[in-house]
Amino acid sequence: MYKKKCFYNQSLKNLNTFAIDVKAKQIVFVKTINNLIKISKKCKLYNIPYIILGEASNILFLKNYIGVVIFNRIKGIQITEQKNSWLIHVFSGEKWHNLVKLTLNLGIFGLENLALIPGRIGSAAIQNIGAYGLEFKDICEYVEILSLKNYKTIKIQKKFCQFSYRNSIFKSKYNHKYAVIKVGIKISKNWKPIIFSSLNNYIKKKNITAYQIFNIICQIRKNKLPDPKKTGNAGSFFKNPIVTKKKSQQLLSLYKNIPNCPQKNGLVKISAGWLIENYQFHNIQIGDASIYQKQKLILINKKNATSQDIITLARIIHSCILKKFHISLEPEIDFIGSFGKIYSSKFFNLKT
Ligand code: FAD
Numbered sequence: 001m002y003k004k005k006c007f008y009n010q011s012l013k014n015l016n017t018f019a020i021d022v023k024a025k026q027i028v029f030v031k032t033i034n035n036l037i038k039i040s041k042k043c044k045l046y047n048i049p050y051i052i053l054g055e056a057s058n059i060l061f062l063k064n065y066i067g068v069v070i071f072n073r074i075k076g077i078q079i080t081e082q083k084n085s086w087l088i089h090v091f092s093g094e095k096w097h098n099l100v101k102l103t104l105n106l107g108i109f110g111l112e113n114l115a116l117i118p119g120r121i122g123s124a125a126i127q128n129i130g131a132y133g134l135e136f137k138d139i140c141e142y143v144e145i146l147s148l149k150n151y152k153t154i155k156i157q158k159k160f161c162q163f164s165y166r167n168s169i170f171k172s173k174y175n176h177k178y179a180v181i182k183v184g185i186k187i188s189k190n191w192k193p194i195i196f197s198s199l200n201n202y203i204k205k206k207n208i209t210a211y212q213i214f215n216i217i218c219q220i221r222k223n224k225l226p227d228p229k230k231t232g233n234a235g236s237f238f239k240n241p242i243v244t245k246k247k248s249q250q251l252l253s254l255y256k257n258i259p260n261c262p263q264k265n266g267l268v269k270i271s272a273g274w275l276i277e278n279y280q281f282h283n284i285q286i287g288d289a290s291i292y293q294k295q296k297l298i299l300i301n302k303k304n305a306t307s308q309d310i311i312t313l314a315r316i317i318h319s320c321i322l323k324k325f326h327i328s329l330e331p332e333i334d335f336i337g338s339f340g341k342i343y344s345s346k347f348f349n350l351k352t
């Protein structure tokens, strides 16, 4: 569909999974690092803002973008074999799910729990994507970045990536200062299944294979999550809140069945979907923005929702959850204004 590389003053509706109808002054698809550097230099020369995106599956465009939206399509995969593991070097414009399928077909097992997550490889590292007991950080070896100041590349080893729940140094300190170019993924040859608690009902067999886990997870996700091709959404709108043990005990004494997951640092992750479901927002809808019925952590664009509809709905949810449970939900997605990223604290009171 997008054979041309460059568009002017076009709508981004088909190019963001929330299907928000905003325009960008220019839309470019880049396939090489040199091309990315060229565009970045030109934007700087003419003082035009630019933003690098993968599939725009974790963002909400708030307004028309006055600069260049760069969709990263820099591709390439190289696999090297080590004694006990596989090392996979992947350029950041590859599709995440394609890598999961490719490795599985090659008999390299270990990515199956992260099946069907939309988006590109670069964002997988930036977001530290996660699902069903596995996070990107668990299989990361390094992340290679390009300075958008001096255009030198730097390889950051995993221990310096500051990965945490849906976060990394690329999302915080290095945000918009570097482009993620390539990642290194290390997969042990000694495969062991990861059976996260929410998979227990589906997986009974002892000698389950990676293919079976892949298929089960694809099935669960297809049943539970809205397909962005049909219904606009960006996955979980809010993060699952991580609270103190004391706070989790207070909540559990009042609401015995809140799904909760103790963390290694003594804190406890609480299900935001449960909080929203149990607030009982009956068929709430703002314009065309609504809550997805099968998974309440996901906000949807039923057809022609504006970003304002989505923000208004999210603010209502945020303030109701704060009032009832004394928990301040933090958005999981990025907000993109006319000039670039806008911090969510602008819209939500993020303190409890
Ligand atoms: P984008 O939305 O395009 O970009 C995200 C951010 O990264 C932006 O700020 C962008 O500027 C920046 N960025 C992107 N590429 C680069 C680069 N190369 N260099 C520098 N900055 C860059 N996420 C999960 O973790 N687990 C899930 O299970 C999950 N399920 C989902 C289900 C659905 C239906 C949807 C729609 C989303 C889901 N997500 C999930 C969220 C989303 O898929 C991930 O966050 C994904 O990694 C985003 O990839 P993207 O390429 O679309 O990133």
Ligand code: EPU
Pocket (backbone or CB within 6 Å): 130, 131, 132, 133, 198, 234, 235, 236, 237, 238, 239, 240, 259, 271, 272, 273, 274, 275, 277, 294, 295, 296, 297, 332
């Ligand atoms: N729940 C409810 N009602 C809901 C949703 C969830 O009660 O509407 C409860 C249920 O008890 C359910 C539990 O919460 O068993 C967990 O729900 P689910 O497995 O759907 O996971 P989640 O915590 O809502 C997180 C990630 C997802 C990821 C899944 C699977 C975040 C913010 N979201 O959702 O990632 O796919 O786990 O592991 O951590 C995303 O980041 O965009 C995303 C979709």
